[in-house]
Amino acid sequence: xxxxxxxxxxxxxxxxxxxxxxxxxxxxxxxxxxxxxxxxxxxxxxxxxxxxxxxxxxxxxxxxxxxxxxxxxxxxxxxxxxxxxxxxxxxxxxxxxxxxxxxxxxxxxxxxxxxxxxxxxxxxxxxxxxxxxxxxxxxxxxxxxxxxxxxxxxxxxxxxxxxxxxxxxxxxxxxxxxxxxxxxxxxxxxxxxxxxxxxxxxxxxxxxxxxxxxxxxxxxxxxxxxxxxxxxxxxxxxxxxxxxxxxxxxxxxxxxxxxxxxxxxxxxxxxxxxxxxxxxxxxxxxxxxxxxxxxxxxxxxxxxxxxxxxxxxxxxxxxxxxxxxxxxxxxxxxxxxxxxxxxxxxxxxxxxxxxxxxxxxxxxxxxxxxxxxxxxxxxxxxxxxxxxxxxxxxxxxxxx
Ligand SMILES: *Cc1c(COP(=O)(O)O)cnc(C)c1O
Numbered sequence: 001x002x003x004x005x006x007x008x009x010x011x012x013x014x015x016x017x018x019x020x021x022x023x024x025x026x027x028x029x030x031x032x033x034x035x036x037x038x039x040x041x042x043x044x045x046x047x048x049x050x051x052x053x054x055x056x057x058x059x060x061x062x063x064x065x066x067x068x069x070x071x072x073x074x075x076x077x078x079x080x081x082x083x084x085x086x087x088x089x090x091x092x093x094x095x096x097x098x099x100x101x102x103x104x105x106x107x108x109x110x111x112x113x114x115x116x117x118x119x120x121x122x123x124x125x126x127x128x129x130x131x132x133x134x135x136x137x138x139x140x141x142x143x144x145x146x147x148x149x150x151x152x153x154x155x156x157x158x159x160x161x162x163x164x165x166x167x168x169x170x171x172x173x174x175x176x177x178x179x180x181x182x183x184x185x186x187x188x189x190x191x192x193x194x195x196x197x198x199x200x201x202x203x204x205x206x207x208x209x210x211x212x213x214x215x216x217x218x219x220x221x222x223x224x225x226x227x228x229x230x231x232x233x234x235x236x237x238x239x240x241x242x243x244x245x246x247x248x249x250x251x252x253x254x255x256x257x258x259x260x261x262x263x264x265x266x267x268x269x270x271x272x273x274x275x276x277x278x279x280x281x282x283x284x285x286x287x288x289x290x291x292x293x294x295x296x297x298x299x300x301x302x303x304x305x306x307x308x309x310x311x312x313x314x315x316x317x318x319x320x321x322x323x324x325x326x327x328x329x330x331x332x333x334x335x336x337x338x339x340x341x342x343x344x345x346x347x348x349x350x351x352x353x354x355x356x357x358x359x360x361x362x363x364x365x366x367x368x369x370x371x372x373x374x375x376x377x378x379x380x381x382x383x384x385x386x387x388x389x390x391x392x393x394x395x396x397x398x399x400x
Pocket of ligand 1: 089090115168171199220221232
């Protein structure tokens with residue numbers, strides 16, 4: 001039997017230049033890029049400056065037209081033709097969501113920990129299409145209540161067709177992991193399209209679109225995947241491509257084939273647009289390859305271990321309250337102090353070169369209001385963080 005692979009921390013840190021300068025516990029915001037990602041972006045920018053932007057793209061055509069799609073596809077167990085590279089997760093999600101053919105009266109089922117931009121888009125589309133937004137309550141552990149979701153999907157018991165199940169895998173404001181696979185089973189059994197916001201899960205844990213059974217999935221480059229900012233991607237299942245009416249088309253998404261006719265691209269790249277951050281796209285490929293090189297299982301195990309170490313440490317501090325909910329928890333830690341508001345904690349830690357962030361009711365209003373929380377501190381370690389960094393952060397919080 002081969003032993004389970006573990007993370008070589010010394011190498012992970014050596015390959016992450018930022019670890020020399022900061023204790024970076026804001027990987028849910030934007031992770032520190034590893035050297036191969038930085039190199040891929042810098043090399044291409046230099047190439048553009050030297051020989052011209054179009055000419056530089058031609059020189060890396062294989063990576064741009066094939067490689068990046070193959071890499072992302074292997075990361076999420078998809079086919080390359082099911083992947084579109086889009087400038088961020090929000091726009092990727094929008095291209096899918098705004099294209100779902102909702103009819104008047106269709107219900108959109110979502111969860112309490114849903115992300116603000118998604119909820120705003122639900123309401124926007126509900127106004128335009130006459131759809132109805134329905135929030136499935138959480139169970140006693142804090143994750144989406146699967147029994148309630150099952151009931152909501154049972155059209156015999158409820159009025160109105162369900163047009164879409166759209167949920168966030170891991171919310172922006174804490175350690176909750178929603179049961180994406182179980183949700184997928186219910187959505188599939190009911191024959192309802194399923195859109196998963198996997199922005200915080202891709203890069204920190206194995207995410208398999210076949211196992212999850214989602215029709216659409218969005219993710220970003222800069223968070224746990226450690227890619228450059230301004231990058232993201234969308235997955236759309238092959239059989240589902242034509243069920244989406246793309247909200248925008250251009251001469252990359254489609255071809256002007258006759259004076260009064262265009263033809264849509266056959267693959268998921270119909271959701272892309274022509275001009276893009278080419279260096280970023282190469283950086284995204286490098287980030288995906290780098291994550292696959294470590295393996296998502298060891299990344300997940302180490303990240304969750306560090307987060308739990310942090311929660312255990314914070315729990316010993318009088319006046320500190322750990323706020324993470326859910327049956328399964330991930331690498332995001334959320335907490336509040338009695339003595340200080342969240343921004344003051346963030347600033348005090350920043351002064352000690354410890355990067356954390358804060359999360360407010362404006363990001364996840366339904367969840368925060370239900371729990372009576374206005375603001376919290378969000379600390380998100382990654383596999384390249386050391387146990388010493390986690391302990392230093394806990395000690396610094398203890399001194400506040
Ligand atoms: C960060 C985040 C987003 C938005 O991703 P962008 O790449 O900034 O568009 C969407 N959903 C969740 C849950 C997030 O945490």
